[in-house]
Amino acid sequence: MIKLKNINKVFTDSDRKVYAVQDVNLAINEKDIFGIIGFSGAGKSTLVRCINLLERPTSGTIEVEGSDLTKLSSRELRIARKKIGMIFQHFNLMPSRTIFNNVAYPLQGSGLTKQQIKDRVHELLELVGISEKENAYPSQLSGGQKQRVAIARALANNPNILLCDEATSALDPQTTKSILRLLQKLNDSIGITIVIITHEMSVIKEICNRVAVMDHGKVIEEGEVFSVFSAPEKELTRNFIKTTSNLQKIEELLETNSSMVTIRPGELIVRLSYVEKNASEPLISIITKKFDITLNIIFANIEIVQSAPVGGTVAIVSGERKQIDQALAYLREKM
Amino acid sequence: MDRFVSAFMPNMIDKFPKFFEALCDTLLMVAWAGIFSLAFGTLLGIVLVVCKKGGILESSAVFQIVDKAVNFFRSIPFIILLACLIDLTRFIMGTAIGVRDAIVPLIFGTTPFYAGQIESALSELDAGLVEAAQSMGDSPLRIIFRVYLREGASSIARVTTITLISLIGLTAMAGAVGSGGIGDFAIRYGYNRHQTDVAYFSVAAIVILVYFIQMLGSQVVKRTKH
Numbered sequence: 059m060i061k062l063k064n065i066n067k068v069f070t071d072s073d074r075k076v077y078a079v080q081d082v083n084l085a086i087n088e089k090d091i092f093g094i095i096g097f098s099g100a101g102k103s104t105l106v107r108c109i110n111l112l113e114r115p116t117s118g119t120i121e122v123e124g125s126d127l128t129k130l131s132s133r134e135l136r137i138a139r140k141k142i143g144m145i146f147q148h149f150n151l152m153p154s155r156t157i158f159n160n161v162a163y164p165l166q167g168s169g170l171t172k173q174q175i176k177d178r179v180h181e182l183l184e185l186v187g188i189s190e191k192e193n194a195y196p197s198q199l200s201g202g203q204k205q206r207v208a209i210a211r212a213l214a215n216n217p218n219i220l221l222c223d224e225a226t227s228a229l230d231p232q233t234t235k236s237i238l239r240l241l242q243k244l245n246d247s248i249g250i251t252i253v254i255i256t257h258e259m260s261v262i263k264e265i266c267n268r269v270a271v272m273d274h275g276k277v278i279e280e281g282e283v284f285s286v287f288s289a290p291e292k293e294l295t296r297n298f299i300k301t302t303s304n305l306q307k308i309e310e311l312l313e314t315n316s317s318m319v320t321i322r323p324g325e326l327i328v329r330l331s332y333v334e335k336n337a338s339e340p341l342i343s344i345i346t347k348k349f350d351i352t353l354n355i356i357f358a359n360i361e362i363v364q365s366a367p368v369g370g371t372v373a374i375v376s377g378e379r380k381q382i383d384q385a386l387a388y389l390r391e392k393m
Numbered sequence: 394m395d396r397f398v399s400a401f402m403p404n405m406i407d408k409f410p411k412f413f414e415a416l417c418d419t420l421l422m423v424a425w426a427g428i429f430s431l432a433f434g435t436l437l438g439i440v441l442v443v444c445k446k447g448g449i450l451e452s453s454a455v456f457q458i459v460d461k462a463v464n465f466f467r468s469i470p471f472i473i474l475l476a477c478l479i480d481l482t483r484f485i486m487g488t489a490i491g492v493r494d495a496i497v498p499l500i501f502g503t504t505p506f507y508a509g510q511i512e513s514a515l516s517e518l519d520a521g522l523v524e525a526a527q528s529m530g531d532s533p534l535r536i537i538f539r540v541y542l543r544e545g546a547s548s549i550a551r552v553t554t555i556t557l558i559s560l561i562g563l564t565a566m567a568g569a570v571g572s573g574g575i576g577d578f579a580i581r582y583g584y585n586r587h588q589t590d591v592a593y594f595s596v597a598a599i600v601i602l603v604y605f606i607q608m609l610g611s612q613v614v615k616r617t618k619h
Contacts, residue, residue, distance in 0.1 A: 110528055139530040150521035154544050154619055163539070164529040195619040211529075221528075 059251050060086040060109060060219065065118035067104050067275075078104040079115065080275040086268075091245055091252045093262040093283070095298060096272035102255045105272070106221050109253065110142045111135060123218065140164070143212030143250075147224035149204040151196040157183070157207050158192045164214040182210040186240060202233035209240065213250075220244070222254045226261060238264050259298040263287065263363050271295045287368045288333050305329060305359045308372045318356055321374055326382060330389070331370035332360070341392065342371075349385040351377030404588035415578035416598065418492045422564045422574060426499035427557060433504045434556070435549075437463060438511025439537055449523060449533045459508075466505040471563050474502055475570055495564070495572030503560050510552035515545050547617040554610025558603050565599075575599055 067079040078101045086092045096102045107113035108120060111127050120127045127138060151160050161179045170178070183189045186206040196204055205225060212220060222241070226234040242265045244250050254266060262269050262283060270280040271294060279292045290296045308329060311319045319327060330341075342353055358371035375382050398406050405412070437459055443449050444456040469477070475498045482497040522544055526536045542549070565576020575595050583592025 112524060112527055133532075136530040136532060139528060142528070144525070144528040146521055146525065148519075148521055150519070150525035152522060152525075152540070152544055154546065154617060163526075167535070197619055215529075 059088040059090070059123060060084075060253070061119075061121040062105075062108070063119045063121070065105065065108055065115045065120070067101070067108065067113060068116045077275050079108065082118075082275075082277050084270060084277065084280070086251065086253060088251055089245065089249050090268055091241070091254065091266045093254045093256060093266035093269040094272060095256055095259060095262055095269060097257060100272040101275040102272045103223055106223050106253060106255045109219075109221055110139050110144060112144075140168075140215040141217045142219045142221060143209075143215075143217040144221040144223065145205065145208045145212050145225045147227050149196070149201075149208045149228075151204055151207055151211075153196050155195075156192070157188070157194050157196070157199070160196065160207055161210045161214060164211060168215070178214065179210075182213055183207075185213070185244075186210045200233075201229050202236060205229065205233075205237050206240065209237075209244075213244070217250065219251045219253065222252065222256075224255055224257070227256065227258070234258075234261070235264070241265060259302045263302055263361065263368075267364060271298065282364070284364045284366055284368065287363050288331065303359050303361070303369055304357065305331070305369060305372060307357070319374075322376070324379055325374050325376045327356075327372065327374055328386070329370060329372045332367050339392070341389065342373075345385040345388060348388070349377070349381040351375055351381050351385055402590035402594060404582065404586075404591050405594050408582065408591065412575075412578060412594070412598075415573055415575045415595075418573035418577075419561070419564050419575045419602075421492055422495055422499060422567065422572065423557065423560055425496045426503060426564075427560060429496075429500045430503035430507055430556070430560065431553065433500070434507025435511055437504065437508035438515065439541065441508065441512040442515045442541065443533065443537065447520075449527070449536055463505040463508050466501060467509060471498070471502045472566050474498055475567065479570070492572050492574070495567035495570060495574075498570075499560065499563055499567060502563050503556060506559065507552070507556045510556055511549065514548035514552045515541050517548055518545050547614045550610055550613040550617060554607060554614075557606050557610075561599065561603060561606075 062082055062084040065079055065082040066077070069076040069078055080101075082105060084092075094102045094105065104113055108115045109122070111120070115128070118128075122138065122142065125138070127135060130138060152163065155163065158179055161182055162175050165175045165178060180189065180192075183192060186209050188203055188206045188210070191199060191203060191207070196207070199207065208225075209220075220241075226237050229237060238261065241252055241254075245252055245265075254261060256262065266283050268281065269283050269286050270277045271286075271292065272278070273294050279286060279290070279295050286295060287299055290299055308319070308327070312327075321327060342355075345351065346353055352375070354374040354376070356372045356374060358369070360367050360369040360371075362368070375385070377385075395406070440459050441456065441463070444452045444459070446453070446456075448456075466474075478498045478501060482494050485497055486494045518541065522540050523536060526540045531539065564572070564574045565579070568574055568577025568580055571577075575598055579592045579595035582588045583590075583595060
């Protein structure tokens, strides 16, 4: 669907060169909800702008639905852009136009009659659940409502791809959830391919099926969200995952010598995490019975990512040392 | 009324016909010079915005030329510009004195000012709006009309008000080339003949005119802002 090949983007600022994107290769499949995560300045916004050529890459090719956008004339590019919707962190609605006219904006001058435009706008407003605000102005809407209008506008020309540039970063967590649910719904119902740029791992976890982690203009890790979450390869990825899970709190507790984690001689603190999608065995029960040890669960954090549990528990194991070792060996074997 | 006028403005009493003539001249100069300056200024202002670095039709060469020309004319004091443009005015209009002939230097004085004002008004516009329009496949021409001119309407109304008021100021100086107008009227009688009541009356007339334009401008700003 979208193939980025050897994308480089260099900004020349008087005599200084800034390498915003470096040799990025990505393939985004049809109906993917593809997340690109990174800290601000990692180049992710520049990268997503390359997909519809708002930012022309210094080198590399961008193939969207089989045609290389970098080779199109400006007229052809404008037609191609109508099939790539985009939403923004600050919504970018036209403040002097009503909600109706904002959504009608991309339809005007496309050969549709007034009545056809009217019907389409109503259909779109219905789809994003904001029909009653038709005659309001953007300044009268909340952030979440504005983003819904922006989504309706982006969908006006029936695009096959929706680019989301930090689309939820200006929203509170609850509104973020409702916008993500809407995107998920659109992905399910109209099968639109979605590319999401974010710095929040929770957004990736919530709706993406694939993720790329960016750092200093490079993609450092990429894959299925579940496998990246359960077995992150890079330190940065682990740091991002930490932000959405409290399993790492154990380290803080150990550092501060919390009474929760004081152990007696012979006891061990273990952290057990899911590594596979189809973990269904009651492992904790099994090892306590089989090896005659006790597990005192201090805390657990299990989340559902791509319909499979991710996370695990932190527990204090006590019992005979030999039995503990055997139990741990048994667990490792199960991996 | 006549008693009031003769008591406080003894010199005005026989000058009302002349005053109305001057008022008409001022309005005529503002109208004609205004129409041309606003049209040229808008055009140049848009050229500056779209051609500058990061603009939708980025072109360093065009930007440099227009920017330099605008700054050149903006830095010439109007009274000197009047003198410099006499030959050009004579070439365009046939003569170089009178109401009609003040219009040429007024256009040269106002257009660069307005171009600069338009440029800064349109630069204030959220760059995200232009980006959104581009992402929807709008052509540069459509972006100029549908985003810059439409979404920038209230800023444009604001700078237009400022420009028209400054244009009224310039018409007063145009009296120096025999253009007539309220400024000329005030200088001729109020200053040269020490008839200060005439000067005060002229000031009052100009203040009312400026106030009227200001009010009109504010109304437009209010109506275009949401």
